[in-house]
Amino acid sequence: MGCQVYSTGNNATPPSVAIADGAQDLDARKVAEGLVERFGAGGMDPRVRALIPDFDAPFYQAGLAGYSDAAMRIIARRHGCPLCVTEALLDRTLLAGGRGFAKADLGDIDGNIPGGDEDHPLVGQIMGSEPQEMAAAALKMVEQGQRGDKAYRKAAYKDGTPDWFREKLRLPGGEQIGKKGLTSHLPQGDKALDVEPLAPSGQSLVPHRSFAAIDINLACPVKKISKKARGGHWLTDPEGAIEILEAVREALPPEIPVTVKMRRSFDDTPEMYENFLRLFDAAYGMGCAWVTVHGRTVEQKYVGPSRWDPIKELVQRRPDQPVFGSGDVWDVDQIFRMIGYTGVAGASVARGCIGNPWIFRQARDLLEGRLPKAPTIAEQREVLEQHFELALASNADYRQPEKHTGRTMRKFGIRFAEHHPQGDEVRKAFIGVESMDDWRGVLDNWYAGNDA
Ligand SMILES: Cc1cc2nc3c(=O)[nH]c(=O)nc-3n(C[C@H](O)[C@H](O)[C@H](O)COP(=O)(O)O)c2cc1C
Incomplete structure (x- = not known):
């Protein structure tokens, strides 16, 4: 880095x-x-x-x-x-x-x-x-x-x-x-x-x-x-x-x-x-x-x-x-x-x-003249899945790729949670992630509903 x-x-500075x-x-x-x-x-x-x-x-x-x-x-x-x-x-x-x-x-x-x-x-x-x-x-x-x-x-x-x-x-x-x-x-x-x-x-x-x-x-x-x-x-x-x-x-x-x-x-x-x-x-x-x-x-x-x-x-x-x-x-x-x-x-x-x-x-x-839309829960889930998979693939040469990916993805999860109606609880759930199963667990618990 x-x-x-x-x-x-310093990136925690609130939006101004x-x-x-x-x-x-x-x-x-x-x-x-x-x-x-x-x-x-x-x-x-x-x-x-x-x-x-x-x-x-x-x-x-x-x-x-x-x-x-x-x-x-x-x-x-x-x-x-x-x-x-x-x-x-x-x-x-x-x-x-x-x-x-x-x-x-x-x-x-x-x-x-x-x-x-x-x-x-x-x-x-x-x-x-x-x-x-x-x-x-x-x-x-x-x-x-x-x-x-x-x-x-x-x-x-x-x-x-x-x-x-x-x-x-x-x-x-x-x-x-x-x-x-x-x-x-x-x-x-x-x-x-x-x-x-x-x-x-x-x-x-x-x-x-x-x-x-x-x-x-x-x-x-x-x-x-x-x-x-x-x-x-x-x-x-x-x-x-x-x-x-x-x-x-x-x-x-x-x-x-x-x-x-x-x-x-x-x-x-x-x-x-x-x-x-x-x-x-x-x-x-x-x-x-x-x-x-x-x-x-x-x-x-x-x-x-x-x-x-x-x-x-x-x-x-x-x-x-x-x-x-x-x-x-x-x-x-x-x-x-x-x-x-x-x-x-x-x-x-x-x-x-x-x-x-x-x-x-x-x-x-x-x-393109369209009204911008907020992401649905289903869209959020899709991205959260893809992001973890992509990160895991690019971390393939780490000694413990899944563990490393789980840890590095927490900071993203915390930010993604801001789009969720129960953001605070979802954020806490992402903080505990260690593996792909944990990540998927958060998705199953919080992103299962389809509001599309
Ligand atoms: C976590 C973080 C990492 C950053 N890393 C870089 C970087 O590697 N290269 C760069 O040019 N700017 C970097 N920046 C600065 C941003 O590109 C941007 O100029 C700055 O955050 C101001 O934009 P913002 O107020 O919209 O966030 C970083 C900013 C943050 C918060």
């Missing part, structure tokens, strides 16, 4: 309404209608579709560390989500061939029933501190590691493999390098290529079904590691961040879009806002496809509402380029209110879709 602050409780004067008076249905009138079916900005044709509606499932794995993504897609982003993956974890890479490795998922063709288009998100590491990790992602681990590491560490890689099972941020241990990731059997990995000579190694884009995380509020910036802390050092963006953009084949996720500033000082603008402009200037702006500061983490006015100002600053928005998108109305208020090309749906894939179906409903 790349960005650990996210999974340590973004600060945006008058946004709550906007009629979501009318905004959706306006988008379809302007852009045609789906309501997506054609500049975005020109880059990723299947990204055909103005919203996507955000990276959500600890949540947005293949199972959650596939459930979202089955409900109409046009694009998903992986959680932030640390460049070092990727280069070490760690669990992060396995999780995001489409080929691996393909072999395990879920994922594969259903899990596209997928944006891979990376986070880190060194331009060369970030560039090599990004290339490894889009090439799906085809050159062999050693070649990417050689590109990242020109002066030789660093000590941390040889000696440590745990990386400086505490991330585990794969549960099988370090030895399985050492370069034995690597098919290192005799080419300069960061300057592919015209020959594309990007497989047909790879990541549709690479997103660079300049937003995560986790503290610096070893005095090195990463994530949102780069907003205090825009020149360093620009080096990273440039290195990644340069390393990837031109047909792979590079996008950026940023907080609206590090804090509310004018100096930090200047830094933000410097980075925002530089990202577009060097050819990044779009920036998603989260309307909270890094310092704010998840405390307090998001602000949509700064996002609106940024859209006006770059009318020639798509900008996406994030922050306080809790339900389908907020997707379209954010778009209507700020003018963004689309909204990133984050906490609003945990245990709520129906937000995507409802958004499609609005775009």
